[in-house]
Amino acid sequence: MTPRTRTTTDVDALTQAVQARIEARVAELAAQGRRLDLGDVEDLADRMLAALPSVHPLDQPLGPFYDTSGLVAWLGISRQALFDRVRRGTVLACRTSDGHLVYPSLQFGRNGAVRPGVQEAVGAFSRRAVDGWSIGAWLTTPSEVFDGHSAVDYLVVHRSSPTAVSRVASAAVADASQWAA
Template structure:
């Protein structure tokens, strides 16, 4: 097997590594007078690919994300202060499968302040015990309540006017109450 070069992509390197290992296994079996029986090659390929990271449906509308270290550095606050904001529902955090918190960048303005309306919505849901991924989905899913826009897009289109902030806050409070009921 050749070492990856600068022009070799990760996919090409992985494909070559798998090919080399399968050929090595086939050669070892041949030395024993046996053959490599792969069975349904498509099913085997599916099982192998299942071990690779996947694209989550929420990655596109919610991402990119800050991690705790990056957000603490950008905001210039302590980890404890950030976790307190999450606990109070003034910052949206989503817990990954491996237990880490990530923070959707869509909630922050250029100055690091959580956008008006988003903070109201996050708080309404957090107080009702709704998880971060569900809150993120609510913020990014188009709705007739927001004239076919998502809550975040509605706030952007209306430049976070007091009317648009109130509309998002009211809708979030109403939905949070129904979800928790």
């Protein structure tokens, strides 16, 4: 199956799944004598799409990225809570030239949690005031430290095992101490 066919199949499956769930909700409400009020359908569609990463010119190799509003909607948290996570070094954010923050999707698992190992690396570099783009480059650049893989790929290959997480975290601490003056 080609990537295009796979994407089309995935979109069709998602569309059908959402439609089935909406129809089930309409039936549940009707059984209670209530009606589903979707409000502004375009606004609802936009909020649903906010859970998907957006396309950005810097998508390779670090992206795709979430923007702040999309990530807040997907995680179900406030902007303040997201910015607090960035400040504490538990979420990687990269500031664009026009001042906006974007968040590489590679750091998140399907449940929205930051992947083990990535969080430790982001924290190690953030504590040394290393900028998000540099952290992202470190996470995605192949290295002999990770057997020729990038830190992120190394974690994936080793399924974020405790040993792999420890290796990435240790390498991040060592490199961060050398990068920051």
